[in-house]
Amino acid sequence: GAGVSQSPSNKVTEKGKDVELRCDPISGHTALYWYRQSLGQGLEFLIYFQGNSAPDKSGLPSDRFSAERTGGSVSTLTIQRTQQEDSAVYLCASSWLAGGYEQYFGPGTRLTVT
């Protein structure tokens, strides 16, 4: 079946603008995760959803970052008032359930803030 998909694949935005990143998980997966990969910080966790609830938001770096999930499926990650340090690849993953099940990753969205 189809894997995790993300859009857009690339996004260039000006400092101070808002951006929305989208993730479509594998069909039937109830858990959805956002991570980001940057040169200085490696791969780091941002937030995860079990269904439409977000039990762990501990990785969101500031209150400019928010995420939602609707219908237990698609999720959007929103970054308000983007800063240059937000430039990174944003990766989405999904798993059948949270709690240690295998996670599968999408191709990522490369965000560049100019």
Place this chain on the structure above:
Amino acid sequence: GIQVEQSPPDLILQEGANSTLRCNFSDSVNNLQWFHQNPWGQLINLFYIPSGTKQNGRLSATTVATERYSLLYISSSQTTDSGVYFCAVVSSGDKLTFGTGTRLAVRP
């Protein structure tokens, strides 16, 4: 939080050679995964292996949970094996914590 260390950080092999990558972690885990990040940045699942041994073609992995380490074996390496290999674990909570990776280059 849990610490994940991978070694070596960089590895250069001649095509056909074998190699072993290591992942050490500092606490008990519910999940351990090995990934290959290809040149386009895609994370490819290699193994889901919180304990025990698994094999898939030229690749195999062993996790000794009681001693808090995992090994990834690559045999008869090919140029397409080049890229970065990540170990990632779930300890408390549900998020994956990644190691810093091993960058592998396989020369023809």
